[in-house]
Amino acid sequence: xxxxxxxxxxxxxxxxxxxxxxxxxxxxxxxxxxxxxxxxxxxxxxxxxxxxxxxxxxxxxxxxxxxxxxxxxxxxxxxxxxxxxxxxxxxxxxxxxxxxxxxxxxxxxxxxxxxxxxxxxxxxxxxxxxxxxxxxxxxxxxxxxxxxxxxxxxxxxxxxxxxxxxxxxxxxxxxxxxxxxxxxxxxxxxxxxxxxxxxxxxxxxxxxxx
Ligand SMILES: Nc1nc2c(ncn2[C@@H]2O[C@H](COP(=O)(O)OP(=O)(O)O)[C@@H](O)[C@H]2O)c(=O)[nH]1
Ligand SMILES: [Mg+2]
Numbered sequence: 001x002x003x004x005x006x007x008x009x010x011x012x013x014x015x016x017x018x019x020x021x022x023x024x025x026x027x028x029x030x031x032x033x034x035x036x037x038x039x040x041x042x043x044x045x046x047x048x049x050x051x052x053x054x055x056x057x058x059x060x061x062x063x064x065x066x067x068x069x070x071x072x073x074x075x076x077x078x079x080x081x082x083x084x085x086x087x088x089x090x091x092x093x094x095x096x097x098x099x100x101x102x103x104x105x106x107x108x109x110x111x112x113x114x115x116x117x118x119x120x121x122x123x124x125x126x127x128x129x130x131x132x133x134x135x136x137x138x139x140x141x142x143x144x145x146x147x148x149x150x151x152x153x154x155x156x157x158x159x160x161x162x163x164x165x166x167x168x169x170x171x172x173x174x175x176x177x178x179x180x181x182x183x184x185x186x187x188x189x190x191x192x193x194x195x196x197x198x199x200x201x202x203x204x205x206x207x208x209x210x
Contacts, residue, residue: 002085002208005110006143007103009129012091012147013184014119015068017200018089020184022074024201025158033198035205039081048072048091048102067091071102078208085208107133112207115169115176119161120149127168140169141207142179148190150174161186178206 006014024030025041047068068091077084088110090102107113113136117126142165150157158181166176180203183196190196 001083001149003109004085004087004109004207005106005113006089006116006206007107007113007130007133008085008092008116008143009126012046012092012116012126013041014089014092014116015046016184017070017116017143017145017182018074018087019046020197020200021087027077030201030205033183033201033205035202035209037205039076040079042075042077042084044074046072055089069096069099071106083208087204092128092129100132103133104135107135109138111135111137112210114143114180114203114207115140115165116143116145117161117165118146118149119144119158120146123161123164130168130172136172136174138173139175139177141203142166142176143182143203144179145182145184147181147196148183148185148187148193177210 022044025039030036031038048068049066052067052071071088071090073088075086088106090106092097094100162179182199187193
């Protein structure tokens with residue numbers, strides 16, 4: 001059994017990635033992706049998501065309608081092997097102590113961590129989130145999300161961003177095992193949306209079978 005923790009700053013797409021994965025399992029698309037196999041959702045708990053009442057300043061800035069207070073969680077089973085796995089996605093707002101507790105708990109119980117970054121925002125402020133996470137394994141996976149929002153020379157920009165993130169973790173003696181470039185939403189008008197939505201699912205399947 002693998003416990004996957006999705007960690008990253010507020011609004012990088014953790015909850016969206018979890019929802020997208022559930023959708024693939026429910027409609028059967030999971031079998032069509034690279035390395036795909038039939039899996040069944042045992043439990044999908046999004047009760048940690050709270051609608052932002054009026055929204056504080058920062059939530060409005062991030063155009064968020066809901067905010068993760070307690071960790072969201074899904075449990076699913078690989079049909080063939082019968083193995084069950086859990087994915088946890090805590091909130092990203094570590095200034096709130098209840099959310100911070102969730103982040104610390106998940107970083108302790110996760111056997112696999114996916115560090116999620118969004119490529120539409122400055123990477124340095126996203127590093128701040130990880131400075132607080134104390135219980136890190138020495139090997140983690142990297143997910144660069146919101147690839148649809150990257151403009152111009154995508155390939156070059158992604159390479160630069162990846163290098164910067166790898167270096168950041170290296171100074172903390174943490175190695176990035178694999179990098180996944182993803183899109184966690186069904187973004188209209190993005191021609192490669194299917195490819196990068198699929199990547200989310202391929203990423204999780206790879207990590208549970210590694
Ligand atoms: N354009 C784009 N938007 C995304 C993507 N993934 C998530 N979002 C949006 O980013 C916002 C924050 O996502 P959310 O999953 O709540 O982030 P979390 O705070 O990390 O859980 C939401 O409005 C999502 O619809 C993506 O790949 N592309
Ligand atoms: Mg969230």
